[in-house]
Amino acid sequence: MTFSRAIKIAPSILAADFANFGAECAAVEDAGADWVHIDVMDGHFVPNITFGPATCAAIRPHIRGVMDVHLMIAPVDPYIEGFAKAGADIITAHIEAGPHIHRTLQAIRATGAKAGLAINPGTGLDGVENLLEMIDLVCVMTVNPGFGGQKFIDMSDKVRRLRALIGGRSIHIEIDGGITPETAPLMARAGADVLVAGSAVFKGGSATDPAPYGRNIRAIREAAEAETGTLT
Ligand code: DX5
Ligand code: ZN
Numbered sequence: 001m002t003f004s005r006a007i008k009i010a011p012s013i014l015a016a017d018f019a020n021f022g023a024e025c026a027a028v029e030d031a032g033a034d035w036v037h038i039d040v041m042d043g044h045f046v047p048n049i050t051f052g053p054a055t056c057a058a059i060r061p062h063i064r065g066v067m068d069v070h071l072m073i074a075p076v077d078p079y080i081e082g083f084a085k086a087g088a089d090i091i092t093a094h095i096e097a098g099p100h101i102h103r104t105l106q107a108i109r110a111t112g113a114k115a116g117l118a119i120n121p122g123t124g125l126d127g128v129e130n131l132l133e134m135i136d137l138v139c140v141m142t143v144n145p146g147f148g149g150q151k152f153i154d155m156s157d158k159v160r161r162l163r164a165l166i167g168g169r170s171i172h173i174e175i176d177g178g179i180t181p182e183t184a185p186l187m188a189r190a191g192a193d194v195l196v197a198g199s200a201v202f203k204g205g206s207a208t209d210p211a212p213y214g215r216n217i218r219a220i221r222e223a224a225e226a227e228t229g230t231l232t
């Protein structure tokens with residue numbers, strides 16, 4: 001993975017057909033997705049349950065590019081190796097998931113995966129500052145984690161301050177929750193480069209009728225790129 005601040009669209013398979021993950025991942029990549037975002041939920045850290053390392057390992061061969069694994073679980077540490085072995089390129093843990101996020105990020109990097117740090121809407125940037133040398137991505141949540149299809153919570157100011165904090169470091173700013181062609185430009189303008197979108201990518205299509213996926217991804221990308229001046 002070479003670092004770039006170009007806009008990347010990362011469809012969340014939380015909004016895909018759960019009986020058809022392999023074909024859904026291939027379909028969104030063919031439709032122009034840059035990364036595939038995998039939402040892991042444990043029914044404890046968040047009030048919903050999705051899937052674990054075995055499912056990630058099963059879908060890995062169906063993803064050509066970046067497999068971006070967002071862990072909404074607590075504790076995190078006992079499962080890091082499992083997700084790394086499943087083939088995650090990026091493993092993101094929440095700062096709110098436990099008292100020892102520094103240890104968790106060390107453990108993620110020790111597997112060879114990139115380390116991501118997710119922060120909930122109610123969490124500030126205080127704790128992030130001391131972790132900048134050990135992360136490859138900050139995931140700014142624009143919904144309270146647990147469910148797809150929720151209303152976007154504007155975190156423009158937080159993203160702007162985070163972008164300034166990051167400076168010249170090779171750290172992605174990822175936005176997760178409620179991203180649509182309407183909200184994507186706000187986040188791109190504030191400094192985000194990875195836009196996760198579940199509902200807004202998968203709506204209207206299926207693995208056997210993937211044309212809407214392509215239109216949906218293009219609409220988000222064009223709206224975001226119009227803000228960053230990289231529209232070609
Ligand atoms: C929320 C998840 C998100 C979410 C995105 O807990 O981390 O990835 O599913 O879905 P939409 O785009 O539908 O808000
Ligand atoms: Zn997510």
